[in-house]
Structure formats: structure tokens, C-alpha cells
Amino acid sequence: MTIQEILTAHRPLANAPDDTVCACDSTWRPNAEYRAHLSEVLEKHMREREAQLRQLVRDMTDPGACWFDHHGGCQEHGYLDLKPGEQCPHTEAKQLLGDEPNGR
Numbered sequence: 159m160t161i162q163e164i165l166t167a168h169r170p171l172a173n174a175p176d177d178t179v180c181a182c183d184s185t186w187r188p189n190a191e192y193r194a195h196l197s198e199v200l201e202k203h204m205r206e207r208e209a210q211l212r213q214l215v216r217d218m219t220d221p222g223a224c225w226f227d228h229h230g231g232c233q234e235h236g237y238l239d240l241k242p243g244e245q246c247p248h249t250e251a252k253q254l255l256g257d258e259p260n261g262r
């Protein structure tokens with residue numbers, strides 16, 4: 159589901175000065191509650207997407223340590239054209255997954 163589809167599914171069907179009807183359940187809510195409801199839906203979507211991407215990065219990351227040649231390229235993972243200051247993507251991925259020991 160895209161953000162656009164989520165916003166369509168939860169669009170305001172009707173507005174009163176202090177209340178809004180959400181399209182998902184045709185229920186009146188105080189405006190603050192409607193915003194909280196929409197935030198909750200979007201946050202859930204983002205958590206699910208992040209979990210999906212983390213799983214994918216985890217699966218695609220090689221557990222082996224980088225091994226650099228004298229040109230600074232990572233021989234272990236085949237990234238031979240790293241510029242000064244660039245990291246091997248496998249190291250970057252492990253940092254991204256940092257809260258998981260050994261990237262898992």
C-alpha cells in the first residue's frame with residue numbers, strides 16, 4: 159500500500175468544526191483523535207516497511223569481514239573502486255542494522 163492509498167482510505171468524509179469522519183469506518187472523531195488515528199496508520203505502515211527492508215538488507219549482507227587491498231578496495235566483497243572516505247556497503251549495512259549483534 160502506498161502513502162497515497164492510505165491517505166485515500168482514511169480521507170475525511172465529512173468535517174465539523176471540531177470533528178472529522180474518517181472514510182475507513184465512517185466514524186466521527188474529535189479532530190485530535192482523527193489526526194492520532196491517521197498517524198497510527200502511517201506509523202504502522204512505516205514500521206512494516208522498515209522491518210521488510212531490514213530483513214532484506216540482513217539477507218543481502220555478507221557476514222564476512224571486509225578485506226582491503228592497498229588501493230583501499232574491499233577484496234572480500236568485490237568493491238574495488240571505493241573512494242577515500244567511502245565504506246564497503248557490507249560494512250554500511252552492518253552499521254545500519256547496528257542494534258542487531260553481527261548484523262543479525
Ligand SMILES: [Zn+2]
Nearest residue numbers: 168180182183
Ligand atoms: Zn481511518
Ligand SMILES: [Zn+2]
Nearest residue numbers: 224232235246
Ligand atoms: Zn566489504
